[in-house]
Amino acid sequence: xxxxxxxxxxxxxxxxxxxxxxxxxxxxxxxxxxxxxxxxxxxxxxxxxxxxxxxxxxxxxxxxxxxxxxxxxxxxxxxxxxxxxxxxxxxxxxxxxxxxxxxxxxxxxxxxxxxxxxxxxxxxxxxxxxxxxxxxxxxxxxxxxxxxxxxxxxxxxxxxxxxxxxxxxxxxxxxxxxxxxxxxxxxxxxxxxxxxxxxxxxxxxxxxxxxxxxxxxxxxxxxxxxxxxxxxxxxxxxxxxxxxxxxxxxxxxxxxxxxxxxxxxxxxxxxxxxxxxxxxxxxxxxxxxxxxxxxxxxxxxxxxxxxxxxxxxxxxxxxxxxxxxxxxxxxxxxxxxxxxxxxxxxxxxxxxxxxxxxxxxxxxxxxxxxxxxxxxxxxxxxxxxxxxxxxxxxxxxxxxxxxxxxxxxxxxxxxxxxxxxx
Ligand SMILES: [Zn+2]
Numbered sequence: 001x002x003x004x005x006x007x008x009x010x011x012x013x014x015x016x017x018x019x020x021x022x023x024x025x026x027x028x029x030x031x032x033x034x035x036x037x038x039x040x041x042x043x044x045x046x047x048x049x050x051x052x053x054x055x056x057x058x059x060x061x062x063x064x065x066x067x068x069x070x071x072x073x074x075x076x077x078x079x080x081x082x083x084x085x086x087x088x089x090x091x092x093x094x095x096x097x098x099x100x101x102x103x104x105x106x107x108x109x110x111x112x113x114x115x116x117x118x119x120x121x122x123x124x125x126x127x128x129x130x131x132x133x134x135x136x137x138x139x140x141x142x143x144x145x146x147x148x149x150x151x152x153x154x155x156x157x158x159x160x161x162x163x164x165x166x167x168x169x170x171x172x173x174x175x176x177x178x179x180x181x182x183x184x185x186x187x188x189x190x191x192x193x194x195x196x197x198x199x200x201x202x203x204x205x206x207x208x209x210x211x212x213x214x215x216x217x218x219x220x221x222x223x224x225x226x227x228x229x230x231x232x233x234x235x236x237x238x239x240x241x242x243x244x245x246x247x248x249x250x251x252x253x254x255x256x257x258x259x260x261x262x263x264x265x266x267x268x269x270x271x272x273x274x275x276x277x278x279x280x281x282x283x284x285x286x287x288x289x290x291x292x293x294x295x296x297x298x299x300x301x302x303x304x305x306x307x308x309x310x311x312x313x314x315x316x317x318x319x320x321x322x323x324x325x326x327x328x329x330x331x332x333x334x335x336x337x338x339x340x341x342x343x344x345x346x347x348x349x350x351x352x353x354x355x356x357x358x359x360x361x362x363x364x365x366x367x368x369x370x371x372x373x374x375x376x377x378x379x380x381x382x383x384x385x386x387x388x389x390x391x392x393x394x395x396x397x398x399x400x401x402x403x404x405x406x407x408x409x410x411x412x413x414x415x416x417x418x419x420x421x422x
Contacts, residue, residue, distance in 0.1 A: 033084075033254075036065070043094055043141075044087040049115070050155040051208075053254030054084045055101075064095040071102045072255045073262040078103045081209040081256050083149035085115075088141045095126070096137045096148075103256065104132030107150030107209070107377060111139075118152040120378070151211035151377070156184060156248050162218060163189055163244065171235055172225055177243065178279030181260035184248040186279050191225050192239030193232070199287040200302045200399065202242045203280060203358065206265040207257055208250035210308035212375040216388040217244060217306035220373075223392035234396035238301065241287060246276050266305075270356035281361075288366060301325060301399060303362040303370040308377055312344075312387070315351035315372035317363045325402055328369045335394040336387070343387060 033047030036057035045065060047054035056068040069082045080103035086094060098105065108122040127136035139148060147153065166189060167174045173190045180186060204217040224231055224240045234240075245251065249260035258264050259276055268277045288300040301324065316329045329347075337345040351372065353360050362370035373391075375384050 038062075038065075042089055042091055045084050045096075046087070047084045047254070049083075049085065049153075050157065050252045051149070051153045051254050052083045052085075053081050060097070063091065063093065064097070066097040066099050068099045068101060069103075072250075072253065072258055074102065076102065077207075077257045077264075078106060079207070079209045079256045080104065080106055081150050081254050082107075083147070083153060083254055085145055085147045086139060086141065087145050089143055091141045093138055093140050096139060097134055098137065099134045100132070105129075105135045106132075109137055109148050109150070110152055112147040112149075112153070113144060115147050115153060116158070118147075118149075124148075150209060152215070154211050154214050155251055156245060159187070159214075159245050163187055166191075166221070166225055169225055177283050178275060180247070180249045180276055181274070182249045182252075184252065186246070186248070186276060187244060188283060189221070189242040189244065190239055191221070191235060191242070193235040194237055194239060197239035198237065198299050198301045200238055200240045200304070200395070201284055201287055201300060201362075202240060202304050202306070203246050204242075204244050204306035205251060206246045206276075206305070206358070207307060208247055208253075208255045209257075210306075212377055212379055212381075212384060213306040213308040213373070214244070215381060216373065216375040216384050217242075219385045219388035220304075220306075220392040223389045224396065228393070230393055230396045230400065233400045238399060241283065243280055243283070246280060266307075266358060267356050269358050269361035280358075284362070284366070288368075299324075300366060300368050301402070302328065302395070303358070303366075303368055305358045305370070305372050307372055307374045309374045311346065311374075311376045312379055313346040313348055313374045315348050315359060315374065317359070317370060318350045318353070321363065323363055323367055323369045325369060325399070328398060329371065331398055332391075332395055335398065336391050339390050339394060340387060343383070 033049065033052040034054055035044065035046040035048055037044045038059055040062065045054065045057055053069060054067050055070040058066045060066055067084065069080055080100050082098060109124050110118045111121045112118045124137045124139055125135050126138040129135065139146060163174055166172045171191060171193045175188050176185045177188045178186045202217065202221065204214050221240065221242050224234065247259050247265055250258055259274055261274060263274050265274060265277055268274050272278045272281055284300065314333060317323055319330065333345050333347055359370040359372045362368055
């Protein structure tokens with residue numbers, strides 16, 4: 001109680017100021033988190049915030065703790081997400097052992113003092129298990145809260161602020177296209193100045209920890225919404241449709257991979273069993289609606305799905321595939337390489353082509369070029385900004401130069417449940 005009073009005096013209300021929270025309040029794997037208070041009450045560690053993940057916390061000594069990190073389900077991609085906040089008084093540092101169950105260390109820590117601005121701090125890792133089963137972080141403390149996470153926390157509310165800011169431009173509209181399993185809204189942004197546009201469809205964040213991909217998506221989309229000459233030309237002919245957060249439940253719960261039903265959404269693009277993938281595919285199909293037989297209807301011209309992996313890479317359709325727009329992938333990646341000669345544009349053809357991914361489904365079922373655009377987990381954020389902006393401008397340049405609709409090829413028939421065996 002004395003500690004709570006001190007925090008109140010300092011104008012800071014820790015989440016655990018409630019005297020009923022003694023040591024561990026653990027409401028299960030999919031709760032918003034758990035809070036641990038040290039035996040001398042000088043240190044509190046919590047994951048009770050959107051994106052937080054700490055499955056268990058044990059005290060080893062006065063200034064040493066062990067945090068257990070587990071995935072939301074068994075047998076999962078090894079992308080062990082963690083995020084917690086440390087509050088303290090009268091402590092210089094704390095040592096936290098991250099103990100991974102069902103995965104290994106992937107993300108070196110980022111820290112924040114306000115939960116919004118982040119800094120990469122790999123130097124906090126002071127010991128590593130050779131097989132990555134655990135690491136020790138030594139975290140300096142100064143009495144102010146410190147957030148520690150695998151990547152920047154880019155949650156629903158941060159995306160909401162971003163879409164709100166974008167939509168202050170006359171050519172940007174926001175709408176809601178459905179709900180996640182747990183009822184979180186799925187947002188759509190439309191960026192266009194055309195009455196009868198063709199479409200570029202962009203999605204991100206099917207996989208919750210893939211924050212660098214989400215950052216890339218934001219810069220990419222900002223370039224499309226900007227006041228440059230090429231973006232105005234683009235918007236006069238095209239609409240960019242963006243679903244920036246496909247898996248808000250997974251992000252809120254700090255999942256490693258899945259939505260609230262424990263389903264990997266980017267393996268659900270054949271049967272569409274989840275509300276998130278169904279909502280997105282409904283919008284996609286509307287964007288390729290044929291209005292009459294004269295072929296004057298709108299068409300989908302390109303699909304891009306932003307993700308993160310160990311390095312920057314484009315997962316593309318096979319080179320010889322007969323997709324619209326013809327040759328787009330080669331021309332686009334070549335243009336990006338030409339623009340950034342010192343940056344290695346990497347392409348992997350036909351990645352996961354036999355799985356039920358968005359890319360395989362859009363290409364195989366709609367006959368449209370579909371690209372999974374991956375940014376590296378640790379790619380410098382300034383590099384992400386410049387490359388994503390440049391990539392957007394080169395995409396717009398190529399699409400603006402495409403012949404107009406009279407020369408469009410036949411559309412591919414839609415089979416909603418077609419196997420993604422492309
Ligand atoms: Zn992914």
